[in-house]
Amino acid sequence: MMGLEFLVTSLLVIASPGTGVLLTLAAGLSHGMRGAVVAALGCTLGILPQMLVAVTGLATVLHASSLAFELLKIAGVCYLLYLAWMTWRERGALTISAEAPSRSDMQVIRHAAFVNVLNPKLSIFFVAFLPQFIQTGDLHPTVTMLELSATFMALTLAVFVLYGLFAAKARTHILSRPAVLTWMRRCFAAAFVGLAFKLALEHR
Template sequence: MIPPEIALVFIGAAIALAAVPGPDNIFVLTQSAVHGRRAGLVVTLGLASGLFFHTTAVALGVAAIFQTSQYAFTALKYAGAAYLVYLAWKAFRASASRFDQSQAISETAPQQFRRGLIMNIANPKVTVFFLAFLPQFVDPLNGSIIAQFYQLGALMFVATIVVFGVVALAAGWLGDWLKDSPSAQVWLNRISGMVFLTLALKLATSER
């Protein structure tokens, strides 16, 4: 069991890290602005749930493969980049047609959740980051190592939900304001597509 004082330090660091602007924050912001607050919150839940994949990878030692194997790291990062390109294509395709409210809510909650989950899991840099970050808060004297990793993963989950949830709600207000402006909605879709392409390029060219 992780001592309360260690947990407080970790949750503070986790909130600070989640608040740093990055691909996941931007992803939540654009999804919430385009599809509404609910979509942003569901995507946030998907992204946060993906953290347990990385926690498991670190706890079981799988993350070491990504740190030592260039092939494994490269394969996963290109898979993630390809998925982002696919999202960009969908955004541009949506902007090419007439926007209406039915298009904005065409995706179901499971689809939105899966979108966030896949984006998080397909980023090997998160696994490598967890490999460097989480062990600093683990001590064999505090019990099961694996249990401690999952406790830290749960705290990171909570921090991500809180921070990204705030981003989703704020961006959702922007989306409400844009509902009465079809031209603004079209441009927002195009901006989303450019964001996805930029994130894909950044991920594809990233180094360990």
């Protein structure tokens, strides 16, 4: 049975600032509530490939293979640095501006999902974290794994939507102040560099 410990731990992991949170905040600031919800949905759907990899056991291979982990980590670091550069240059999906280029919901969802595909630590999270909450002797461990994963995804969507809606509420206040907007762009860019550096130091 799903316990309070799983829910609390999951919330702590999800609420920790990361790429998905930054993307959702940027969407809320630039495109309002709808943009925030769509970005949150995309980030949540981006968990699906990681979940399927974990359930099928491929994440264990990734965890055991130094080369596979390092290659995925390098790709993730490069992508985070790319996001930092594009944010600093006020271009791309994370542009924070009232005049940010319009993007279709599908484009936003694809981009948000891609962010999580290049996150090797999410795969390791499913291998190292979720199995701890599967009881020894569970007759249907795969079903339990799917249930826990679905709960994790639901919590992710809820938390990211809250982040995005908060940003959307502050949108007018922030976008009407160029100095604040510039400061936020630089903070976002710095945060991506920090996340890239943190990921580069990660070990299996």
